[in-house]
Amino acid sequence: MASIQQINGDYYGSKETLTETLPYIKKRDIYTVSINTFFGIADKELSLYNDAIYYYREAMKDCTDSITKQIPFSNIAVVYIQQKKYDDAITILESILNKVRNTKNTILSKARIKDNLGFAYFKKGLNDKGLSLMNEGLEMRKQDDDTYGSIESNLHLAEYYTKTDSKKANKHALEAYKTASKLNSIDERLEALALLMTNDVINNTKYARKFVLLNDSIIKIRNNYKNKFAKIKYDSKKEKDENQKLRLEKAENLVALKEAEKEKVILFSGIIATLISLVSLGLYLRKRYKHKTRLVEIKTAYNTETRIAKDIHDELANDVFNTITFTQTQSLENTNVKNNLIQKLDHIYNRVRGISRENNEIDTKANYAVNLKEMLSTYNSPPTNVSINNIEKVNWDAVDDVKKVAVHRVLQELMVNMKKHSQALVVVLKFESTANKILINYTDNGKGCQKDKIIKNGLQNMENRIRAIKGTIIFDTEPNKGFKVKITMPK
Template identity: 30%
Template structure:
């Protein structure tokens, strides 16, 4: 759990030494109290414009800081960093009246950078923020956030050390104690898998309930469900359902998605399908809301800058109107002379450059044609020749044998334009394969496709698994008429399992194996894997591959 600088922690003008009052700035916090982020952002932007007219550097900086915090809260991390960088141009680090705003600005840069997994930048910004505060709560928040970064970097020991000091300093009765206890216990568990954080998680849940802190209680449910996910499915389901219910009350879709993902992973097929449908609906709604917020913030800034630019243009035109005629004549003649000279030299340069580019393009195209021609000859021409030879020398050629040869040629020719050398992790390659089939008509969710799942698989075996999964997805797209697909990768007791299920038409009762399905089975035999076809009660196709 990150500690971010609340918008109200940036001091407003009623509590500062500035004499300027700004009704737009004050009104923004009224909307923030109502959690109306768009309206708050709008009035902060108008307040910034008024502070600009009043030449109030601190007011401008604070407006940008608050806009940056709103953008980070709504998921627009890049926009948030941009606003914070703009704020830094108006905040004076050598002026103590600016310190609180500078602190919040650096802290927000750290939070947004951590969200974007730029951990090195996040620590750098947190260290800078520490220079501009003496408040113990601010220092505690920074220490917690730095510990979060260490946890994300998998330096769990450093995170535990920081959390232990913070817990000792705040005491059991502090409102921050449950949050810190949760973070401490999670990092301790990650550091030592034999350590059980459950007692501390439950204690934090109980304390947060007495403090009426639903956000911390929601985090406790999240940590409990994560702990039990691979240990006790019943407990994992219990806390995931509690997390889902509370996240709905808090109107926090990110935790709803996390809870649903856990429930999809541990539930049977009918319930998993229902959870998947809710997951897809919330994911689409969240994406639309985030895009809408980003567009709204950008539009507000754009309209403001546009109005400012138009006003400046009008002022410049008014000031220069009296001198425009005489100066214009001089400029025109100067432009004509310079343009004529430049045009001549540019024409010569363009002509020479064009010749050179055409020559280079022709040479490159020729090289590409030769290379591609060679590859086509090696793959396609040789394959066709092999089929022709078979037809010529064998009178009773089985149709299936010819189809197999042609399908092999098709697969090879389809791969001509792809570079086989790849440095990406294999799980990322699988994600890329699945993404190529995922569209508005077919929703595919993939679970458990982590680096560790493929850690003991050789490169040759990985290629076989890739071909098997691709064949499954090709058959799905060609024949199943499915709109929803689940691919689940899991390990248990040293055995690996790949579970595929869809909501398509399933296999016909008189189903006969064709080339694609036969290829899958032959590859599985080579891999010493076992294929089981299960009948799904909700229809569709369900396959289990164990090895």
């Protein structure tokens, strides 16, 4: 199931499914190799590179011979290339190159190793050596009829020629696009189109239109797939639960209606308690910042409470009212009505969880950087690629807890704003640290807006938070030129 989810681009769903396998592991064997390898692939695609390397190393521990160990070892080298650790990648790939047999049916093809090694050399700046190895890899793949592998070779060569020979770059990118289209390999088609948009000045508009149409199409397909897959899992669990419930109902028919009413009261009580908790959370947020500049903090807390109240009103009030009306006008003895009620309550519960997650307590201790990166990574999605650079290089232990909370909240509001308004395909966050300052640069390639028309609410809240810790925040945007934010704060 996890493999199928990865083929369809659902990497978060794949990790969730893989986690469900863990209780069934009785010993380390070929199954743990497979599980850890799939974990590594998912984290690599989600740009969680350190986690990917960890799982690949775990897979290597359970490999029974040197040949099978070469696969996760080679995967680690590919991750190192993504991390720009080219020397580490070259060391690994050279160490296994001579161990791989040059045969068509080998587990790990020599052509793939040569292509990745050449690409690493090129990225390091050794262009001649890199080009030679990438060409050798492509020829070997052609001889072995490795049609799918030739896509990667052509993409690497297209990137190599991008700055030196646009015709050759277009030739390889177009070849990769044609092969990927023939094999219905969507991600590789998008990568080839991105290169053609950059290199082919004459036809770049045509390729841009193709990219947008294809990207929109695959997002819809993959979202539909995720919903279908989730429904299959839900229906399976639901069927088991209903079978068990039917056995119990034979002895409880006389009190079934009263029990249903009791459950309804409990569920609605839980929802009301959650709403009260959210309001209390807003009051708590105002008190916690009380020792800072009074006027600025009151305004910040007020904006936070207002935002929470708006979320509750816009996202929950109507749904709760409609659900109450539904229970008053429908017979809960009807199975379809019961199922409909469960779906409505589940929908409300998920919305409450979303609001709570945006305003929950922040761990400012040793795991702060990990949790901050994980929060930012949750905004990765098929249309939006979020890149997080150098967050670990900041000495967060030396930063005051109040400042850590402010940074977490500001970046969270910034990502929510991006998700709602920017339509960005690429988001980059870069962290820098000097002797007495921390710098955070945010950039996206979204639709932007006029500087004098920046929507204040959330952005004003960010300004208040940063000013409260004696920092500065600068917004820079223009229509169709993306959105930039520069944050500077003292340690």
